[in-house]
Amino acid sequence: MAADIFTSLDWSEPPKDMSKPLQALWWLKKGGLRVGPEWEQAHLIVQAMEGVQQFDWVHALMHWIEADMGNADYWYRRAGKRRATASVSQEWEHIAAALSDVTRH
Numbered sequence: 001m002a003a004d005i006f007t008s009l010d011w012s013e014p015p016k017d018m019s020k021p022l023q024a025l026w027w028l029k030k031g032g033l034r035v036g037p038e039w040e041q042a043h044l045i046v047q048a049m050e051g052v053q054q055f056d057w058v059h060a061l062m063h064w065i066e067a068d069m070g071n072a073d074y075w076y077r078r079a080g081k082r083r084a085t086a087s088v089s090q091e092w093e094h095i096a097a098a099l100s101d102v103t104r105h
Contacts, residue, residue, distance in 0.1 A: 014026035014027065019054075020045055020048075021045075022096070024043075024045040024062075025042070025061075025095065025096050027042035027045070028058075028061070035065060035066050039062065039066070042058070042062060043059075043062060045058075046058050047059075054079075054099055056078040057079035057081050058099075059078075060072050060078075060081065061088070061091055061092060062075075063075060064091065065088055
């Protein structure tokens with residue numbers, strides 16, 4: 001399960017050796033997949049690398065979290081992706097698994 005790579009959620013910051021898109025996902029999970037200070041921290045990460053597919057994909061999820069579906073759809077298109085699941089938490093799992101190269105059997 002993708003969440004296994006996020007066992008450090010009780011830390012004050014994500015592990016430094018975690019990729020930047022995964023760090024953004026870490027912040028989102030730490031913030032309970034809600035808009036707040038952790039969401040803002042994740043947004044800073046993805047905004048810094050706009051135009052890079054992995055960052056744009058996480059950016060899409062972020063705007064889904066804030067219920068701005070038009071903006072979310074824009075970022076999904078920029079990432080060349082579509083929503084793959086029916087809920088934010090399932091989508092977080094899907095993206096985290098893909099970006100961490102986790103395979104499910």
